[in-house]
Amino acid sequence: MTNEENIQLLKENIIQGRRDENDEGLEEGMLGQPGAKELTEAAIQAGITPGTIILEGLTAGMNVVGEKYEAKEYFIPDMLASAEATGLAMEILEPHLAKAGVSSKGKVVVATVKGDLHDIGKNIVSLLLKGAGYEVIDLGNDIPPERIVEVVRQENPDFLGLSALLTTTMKMMGETINSLREAGLRDRVKVLVGGAAVSQDFADEIGADGYGTDGFHAVRLVEELRE
Amino acid sequence: MIEHCKPMVRTLAPNSINIEKSEVARYLGYGKDGNPSAQISSLIDSQISEAYRLIEPSYFCVMKEVENVEAFRISLRGSNSVFSSNIIARRIFSKCSKAAIFLTTIGPRLEERVSQLMDGGEILKGAILDAVGNEAVEKVACWLEASIKETAAASGADVSLRYSPGYCDWDIKEQKVLFSALDGDLHGVELTEDCLMMPRKSISGIIGIGFDSSITLSPCLFCNKTDCPSRRL
Incomplete structure (x- = not known):
């Protein structure tokens, strides 16, 4: 061969x-x-x-x-x-x-927000990001804003991916972004959101940097935003 | 068969639930556009077999008399339970004399296995087993629904579709009211602070019983959200 x-x-x-x-x-x-x-x-x-x-x-x-x-x-x-x-x-x-001097393309922290227990979508995004050469820190599901703020402060990731399946829990994405702002960390990380109930309008409303419709779209967004 | 006005708790044998492979494929996104490949198809088969070893299907059901229906409220006799949903109240329960409040579950073991697979990096197998779990708990609810229908039919009554908190304009937070109306041994199913059920593979809801055949209609017929993935027509 x-x-x-x-x-x-x-x-x-x-x-x-x-x-x-x-x-x-x-x-x-x-x-x-x-x-x-x-x-x-x-x-x-x-x-x-x-x-x-x-x-x-x-x-x-x-x-x-x-x-x-x-x-x-x-x-x-x-x-x-x-x-x-x-x-x-x-x-x-x-x-x-x-x-060989090959480093990761960037660091991404992912989490399903507080109150939401659905993690399959997030796991798919993590897997695709790893496959695309990113270092992924997966925090799991039901993650409160204060924990996310703590990890962003410690790990200094390039991206934060937030997932929520339900209309009732997606509001927590906005609260998480607010917590990052209050901690003075908002400008240090690009925040992407996704999940069944989320839309581009909602992402704009809460001040996210991007909205991924599916796993591949999420990877494309990350690639575009890192350029 | 479900008896009127008597709380019923029952555990079913796993093999009394018919997990349909085509439905599992549908949960995984395969629609009319495609069929699973041989590799995925055999994985679905193996995860269905695995699910039969893991599921513990059971249900809890109680019949209540519908006491009063206003535009936004359904109150049930003898339970202090008031549900608020304009659409379900007006379209369905204004014509029902009884309501079956129910909870079905397949227990925690399947989703524990899904988490184990996911944590071990076996996302594909985990996602397939999760979809099998969705189909299994749905089939437990279908089994119960059929049983309620059979009982109602014996007295010439019709039954409505089933409704869960979160459907139509029924707030998911009313899970708390529904759980208090059930008021019994719920097979270890608990509500989180945000009203999600644990184990997640559980379905709670209400089915109306009455003598007006229009209660069998789906409220989706009158809904403008035509792109809703849960549309029932």
Whole structure:
């Protein structure tokens, strides 16, 4: 296998959502073939740089997944399978990144706001952000504003992602932003919001920097805002 | 079968609930536009099997007489319970003589497993098991609804759709009123300060019973929010 074939196969396996050789993939006949894990290990062995593996294998693969998701060719589970395969490859690459001088693209703190216990959307966004090369600190769900303020102060993240599913709990996003303002931290972090009940109008009303309609949109927003 | 005016608590055998794979796929976002791939399909199968080992379906139901209905209020005899919802009061309960207040749950074990999977980075499996849980608790509520309908039909009565706090203009905070109307052993289901139920895979609500067939109509027929994902027509 040439280096080019290795990277191309890795990209294809990200698109297929195959973590390792035991995964079936979306198309038939792939069981037993190397998956993202084996191909990432092979790429490292072959001396391909982590930067190339990430950019031309993982990110290129996830970009195709994003396009397929937008085109309704892929659905949430397909996207999650691909994001998990990417996450596994990133884990394998992690010890090699510092050596190769590859640093994370930015730090993102994510939380489901106080009073809300729904965390699947937030978990999906976290997974996609990790796959896109960001360091993610996931605080969990039912997180009060004061805890978020404390973590923003300590960790100094580039982004804060707030999630809420319900109309009753999304108000807490505004309160969290107010708490950041009162603590003098609002200008230090860009705040993105998302969740079933949230809208662009609501995001504008509470003074958020962006509103993500889904996981891929959230990643795109982060990419745009960091430029 | 549900008996009138007598609180009923019952635990069902997990296999008495029919978890439909197509419904799980729908919760996962697959609509008429696509079907799960072989890989996702077999994962859904395995998580449905897992769910049958984890769910503890049960319900609590009590029948109350509808005492008084004003435009915004429904009061129930013998419980000091007053629900406030213009749409549900006017369209449905003004024509009902009785109301079944209910709570169904599949217990905490499935969602504990979902959290475990999520924490371990298995987001895909966790998301699928969570969707299976949604379908399972929905089926427990359907089972109870069918049972109430059967009892009502025996006396020639009709039943309404079921309504939960948060539906139409019924404030989710009235979960507290609903829980006090249930007033009994609720299988460990508790309300958080913000009126969410724990375990989360629980459904509470009210079903109207009466002799006017218009109570079976969905209020969504008269609602302008045509893009509502929960529209029932």
